[in-house]
Each structure stands twice: as structure tokens, then as C-alpha cells.
Amino acid sequence: MKADDLRRRVLDASLALIGEKGLEGFSMREVARRAGVSHQAPYHHFPDREAILAAIVAEGFARLRDSSRAAFDAEPNAARRLTALGGAYIDFALANPAHFKLMFRSEWVRAEKHDDARACAAGAFDVLAEAARAVSPNDPTLILTAWSLAHGLATLLLEGKLERIASGAPAQRAAARAALSRFQSLVSAEARAKGG
Amino acid sequence: MKADDLRRRVLDASLALIGEKGLEGFSMREVARRAGVSHQAPYHHFPDREAILAAIVAEGFARLRDSSRAAFDAEPNAARRLTALGGAYIDFALANPAHFKLMFRSEWVRAEKHDDARACAAGAFDVLAEAARAVSPNDPTLILTAWSLAHGLATLLLEGKLERIASGAPAQRAAARAALSRFQSLVSAEARAKGG
């Protein structure tokens, strides 16, 4: 078998399995079965079950970092850039639900124990921090407010908890976008009030 | 055994177990062991594992509803009331981490499938909706923005993801409070701008 070929196959099988059956449907042995190997073969590439999930977490943070960076570079206006980052955050969560859930559920992966996951997470965070500083340099609270808003929207959306707000996934997605731009206009209104 | 005595003991043992070992440490058989009964006894009070967790979810939403209502009644000013509700939301999450996580993680409990959990959730939601309407009656977006902010803060706090923002749990808690009041001042500034 090609070098690390099985490693990649295991990760792909894991993602497919989680996509089909949800996080609780993930199982070492089922992954091995889907990869067409014995139930112990994956242990030659990952020390244990959590290591597989940690690799997915690292991949997730890397993707989030990259798409955040792309959104950052595409929008020159500082206030709109923060909103664009929020949109990228939500888009990422919806496009990679398995990754996203694992990234923020310590009962599945204790991300801080896995070096590459932590490094990728730091990279993604830095983009957001830079964008928040560009809006108001001396305000450490803005980054937390913006992040929490985007994170809350993404998790509630992903868990289907917004049925009471809007009916159906597309309407919920639109509502989330509206909340983001609402936040942007709140920030802008404050900036104008201070400025004039 | 007294009627429903074991039912309560099972729930308490479950919460204690989750508190000690986390969600992933929860096990039907260990709960039975701690309740001092055979591994099958709990099945006489709950159809399956998820039903135990669903009962915890219902209890959680009931508590959240009650403490939200208390916060609502204690604060007459509409804008400050929304912030107070956000504070109550975060306090609830920190005081009942096992409840809170289960309430919003569909891989453990599909809350919508359990009637009493759904009813209690609706009750809690109504308090928030009423408070948001009091701030601005014709703005369906405000409730989602406020809820998402509080929810994002609570989950990030609970998962220990704010280490990059502030070091140590007390500082992170303070940062979350700051984000909430920052949001309140954003909303107030907008209201003044519109008013004048």
C-alpha cells in the first residue's frame, strides 16, 4: 500500500461515516470495514480513536483559517470585513458540519492536547483578531462579541434549533445572514455616533 | 421502593457521573451500579439511554425558563432586561454544564423527539422572545442576534475555547459579561441615533 494511503482512506471513511450516521455513529471498527482492512489496521496510523478525530479537527481549523483569510483579503472595508468573516464562519460550519462539531466538542476531542489541531486553531483565530483590531484597535471586547455571535449562529443553525425563528433550512440561513448584517449596522451606528 | 424513587436516583446518578467523567463517561450500567440496582432496573423507568438524557434536557430547559423569567421580572428597563437575560443564560450554562451541553447536542439527545423537553424549551424561548419584542417590536432579527451572542458566549466559555481571549475561567467570565454589556450599548446607541 502506498505510503499513508490508508491513513487518508481512514480519514475519508470517518468523514463519510459521520456524515451518514452522525457523530454517535462513528466507530473504529466500522471505519476499518469501510476502508477494507482489518479492525486493527487503523491503529498503525493513529494511536487511538481520538487521534483520528483530532486529525479531522486539525483539517477543519486549517480550512477555516484558509477561507477566513480569503474572505479577509477580498473585502477592504474594515466593518464589512468583519461581517464577511462571520459569513465565512457560518458557511464553513454548514459546508463541513462534521469538522465543525468536532472542533468545538471536547467530549469527542480534547483539541488542546493535539499539537497540529492547536496550531491550526491559532492560525484561524489570528485572522479574526486582525480583522477586529482593524475595526477598533483598542477594543478587546469586539473580537469576542463578533466571534460569539458567529459561533452561536453557526451552532444553533447546525443543530436545527432555529425552527422557532424561521421555518426550513434556507430561511434559517437567511435569518443568520440578517443577524450578521444587523450586527454590522449596530457597530457602524456606534462608530458614527462617536465620530460625529 | 417508593414510587419513582429509583427514577430520581437514576437521574441524580447520571448527573453526578457526567459531572465527574464528562458526557462520554455516561453509561447505563455505571448509572445502575451507582444507584445500587441491577443493570436492567433503569429500563423500567426509561425506555432507553436517550430517554434518561432527554429527562435531563427537559429539567434543564425548565430551569433555564424559570431563571430567565426571574431575570425578566427583576429588570423593568427593556434594553437592560435583554442583557440581564443574556447574563442569566450564561450563568445557567456555567451552573449546569451537563444540562446545557445535552440541551444543544443532537448526537446525544434529539430533543425535538421528546415532548416534555420540547415544551420546556418553548417556554424558555418565549421569555427571550418577549424581552426582544419589548426592545423593538418590529424587529425579528434582534432576538436571533441576542440569543446567538449569549449562546456563543456560553458554549465557548464552557468548552474552554476562550483561553486566547483571557487567561483563566474568572477572566473569561468577565470578558463574556463585557461582551454582553457591549452589545447592550450598541443597541442603545442605535436607538438614540434613530430617536434623535
Place this chain on the structure above:
DNA sequence: GCGGGAACTAGACACTGTCAAGCGGCCTTG
């Protein structure tokens, strides 16, 4: 006193994650 059901126990089954041991082929070294 008796039938029936409710609360509980005991045993089994298929499944899980992981440890230990074994096997075949390639790479290095002699």
C-alpha cells in the same frame, strides 16, 4: 387466598475500543 401486574434481577447477544501476538514482504547490512 388468589390472580395479576409492577418492580426488579439474571443471562445472553452483538457490538465497541484496545492490547498482544503472529505473519509476510521489503530494506539494509554482511
Place this chain on the structure above:
DNA sequence: CAAGGCCGCTTGACAGTGTCTAGTTCCCGC
């Protein structure tokens, strides 16, 4: 070319899980 060793993988085992099926014990209404 032969020998040794390691790497990737397989097989088998073990303890633990959720849940099904079958008992057992005890109380309550007739």
C-alpha cells in the same frame, strides 16, 4: 546472495457497552 529486522497488516482475545428475553419477588384489589 543470505540473514536479520522492521513495517504494515491480520487474527484473536478481553473487558465493557446497550438492550432483548426470561425469570423472580412482592404488593394490591377482588
